[in-house]
Amino acid sequence: xxxxxxxxxxxxxxxxxxxxxxxxxxxxxxxxxxxxxxxxxxxxxxxxxxxxxxxxxxxxxxxxxxxxxxxxxxxxxxxxxxxxxxxxxxxxxxxxxxxxxxxxxxxxxxxxxxxxxxxxxxxxxxxxxxxxxxxxxxxxxxxxxxxxxxxxxxxxxxxxxxxxxxxxxxxxxxxxxxxxxxxxxxxxxxxxx
Amino acid sequence: xxxxxxxxxxxxxxxxxxxxxxxxxxxxxxxxxxxxxxxxxxxxxxxxxxxxxxxxxxxxxxxxxxxxxxxxxxxxxxxxxxxxxxxxxxxxxxxxxxxxxxxxxxxxxxxxxxxxxxxxxxxxxxxxxxxxxxxxxxxxxxxxxxxxxxxxxxxxxxxxxxxxxxxxxxxxxxxxxxxxxxxxxxxxxxxxxxxxxxxxxxxxxxxxxxxxxxxxxxxxxxxxxxxxxxxxxxxxxxxxxxxxxxxxxxxxxxxxxxxxxxxxxxxxxxxxxxxxxxxxxxxxxxxxxxxxxxxxxxxxxxxxxxxxxxxx
Numbered sequence: 001x002x003x004x005x006x007x008x009x010x011x012x013x014x015x016x017x018x019x020x021x022x023x024x025x026x027x028x029x030x031x032x033x034x035x036x037x038x039x040x041x042x043x044x045x046x047x048x049x050x051x052x053x054x055x056x057x058x059x060x061x062x063x064x065x066x067x068x069x070x071x072x073x074x075x076x077x078x079x080x081x082x083x084x085x086x087x088x089x090x091x092x093x094x095x096x097x098x099x100x101x102x103x104x105x106x107x108x109x110x111x112x113x114x115x116x117x118x119x120x121x122x123x124x125x126x127x128x129x130x131x132x133x134x135x136x137x138x139x140x141x142x143x144x145x146x147x148x149x150x151x152x153x154x155x156x157x158x159x160x161x162x163x164x165x166x167x168x169x170x171x172x173x174x175x176x177x178x179x180x181x182x183x184x185x186x187x188x189x190x191x192x193x
Numbered sequence: 194x195x196x197x198x199x200x201x202x203x204x205x206x207x208x209x210x211x212x213x214x215x216x217x218x219x220x221x222x223x224x225x226x227x228x229x230x231x232x233x234x235x236x237x238x239x240x241x242x243x244x245x246x247x248x249x250x251x252x253x254x255x256x257x258x259x260x261x262x263x264x265x266x267x268x269x270x271x272x273x274x275x276x277x278x279x280x281x282x283x284x285x286x287x288x289x290x291x292x293x294x295x296x297x298x299x300x301x302x303x304x305x306x307x308x309x310x311x312x313x314x315x316x317x318x319x320x321x322x323x324x325x326x327x328x329x330x331x332x333x334x335x336x337x338x339x340x341x342x343x344x345x346x347x348x349x350x351x352x353x354x355x356x357x358x359x360x361x362x363x364x365x366x367x368x369x370x371x372x373x374x375x376x377x378x379x380x381x382x383x384x385x386x387x388x389x390x391x392x393x394x395x396x397x398x399x400x401x402x403x404x405x406x407x408x409x410x411x412x413x414x415x416x417x418x419x420x421x422x423x424x425x426x427x428x429x430x431x432x433x434x435x436x437x438x439x440x441x442x443x444x445x446x447x448x449x450x451x452x453x454x455x456x457x458x459x460x461x462x463x464x465x466x467x468x469x470x471x472x473x474x475x476x477x478x479x480x481x482x483x484x485x486x487x488x489x490x491x492x493x494x495x496x497x498x499x500x501x502x503x504x505x
Contacts, residue, residue, distance in 0.1 A: 012243055021267060023268075024265050026263045027264075030259060030260065030263060034256070034259065036249050037251065039249050041244070042249035051249060052259075055259070056258075059262070059266075060263075063267060063270055064266070065264045124245045128246040129247070132246070146208045150209070153210055168205075171204060172200065175240070178239045182238075
């Protein structure tokens with residue numbers, strides 16, 4: 001995954017400019033990936049302001065570690081890997097600070113009623129977010145990268161440092177878990193489709 | 194294809210990972226299996242429902258803050274390379290000289306027919322430790338367990354006092370001062386002292402400061418949380434011959450700094466530069482300040498008198 005358009009510098013060229021101390025290279029890389037990394041962190045952490053901090057942390061780390069990039073993986077994979085690690089660190093830190101799980105604040109399930117008639121768009125979004133939050137950390141990482149970022153299994157494996165088989169298993173389990181949750185009535189998904 | 198393979202195959206297809214033969218095989222199976230058709234529809238609904246999630250967007254505020262942070266970090270990386278000349282180098286050279294002299298002595302003694310006294314066990318001792326000066330402080334100490342040869346590791350940060358003597362316009366000293374202004378000073382007081390050194394050196398000279406010092410000072414003027422430090426940075430910059438980078442920093446300070454004392458320095462510096470070479474953006478900014486009813490009275494008055502002096 002390289003987001004460079006025609007005639008634009010490649011991700012690797014931008015990283016090379018960062019290595020040489022060129023601020024505009026770092027700025028261009030930010031413009032290219034900030035939105036995707038912010039969405040990724042937001043989905044993993046379910047907290048907008050922490051996601052912003054993590055996104056900034058990724059770019060600060062890119063600047064300090066640009067010389068460590070060995071070119072084996074795509075730059076995008078490297079960025080997502082840094083982001084995934086930063087999110088895990090955040091969650092570990094937050095777990096020490098709070099013991100209230102996300103599920104504890106979720107709304108009660110709306111059993112047996114059609115989503116269109118009960119929930120508005122906002123509620124549907126909240127329900128999706130709750131469902132994602134209920135997945136294990138590992139399942140959520142793999143599913144978010146596949147579903148929202150369109151990364152192929154091989155690239156997800158690079159990002160998460162696992163095998164392609166493990167990626168498939170995590171996504172399979174995540175979808176199964178979501179299916180069970182939805183069919184139990186967290187929201188009547190079929191009604192929305 | 195068997196029914197138990199349905200879920201992984203359907204997920205592969207939804208994720209865009211299924212190849213053409215696999216897709217065809219799945220389609221053929223679905224044609225003949227109503228149970229799998231229903232299951233696939235459920236999986237598809239789950240996959241599609243995830244699109245309902247909200248997309249966090251990069252706000253202009255977040256973008257601005259992030260780009261500032263990136264710029265700061267890049268500046269820090271550029272000045273971080275400063276390494277004062279190790280103080281132990283002259284000592285090492287001295288020790289090497291002594292060793293050479295000793296070897297020469299041994300050689301001379303052998304040739305004179307006498308054997309040198311055997312060296313003590315200490316001569317066999319090997320050390321990988323760096324020369325540790327008396328009074329040096331070891332911080333962040335950690336230990337590595339013994340390896341196969343029984344060697345342990347001790348890691349630490351070595352803190353010791355160094356004195357670097359050079360003129361402020363010496364490139365190495367300029368880098369050290371820029372480093373202190375931009376990153377290393379732990380307190381506002383230390384940072385202010387570094388800025389004062391720069392300021393007092395350049396105040397009486399009309400020579401341009403090093404680009405690293407200018408970058409460190411403009412970054413401090415833009416972002417240091419302490420208004421006293423920002424003002425000192427502004428005072429130091431005002432003493433330099435104006436450059437486009439310094440002008441932009443002053444224009445931003447005039448437009449956005451919360452402290453009127455900093456804005457006042459910016460007005461004066463911009464007025465002085467505009468007097469020498471009038472520049473449209475500077476004059477427009479001064480005019481805005483002169484007529485801004487919300488602006489501090491001193492800043493307004495100074496902006497107005499600057500415009501009057503320039504006959505605008």
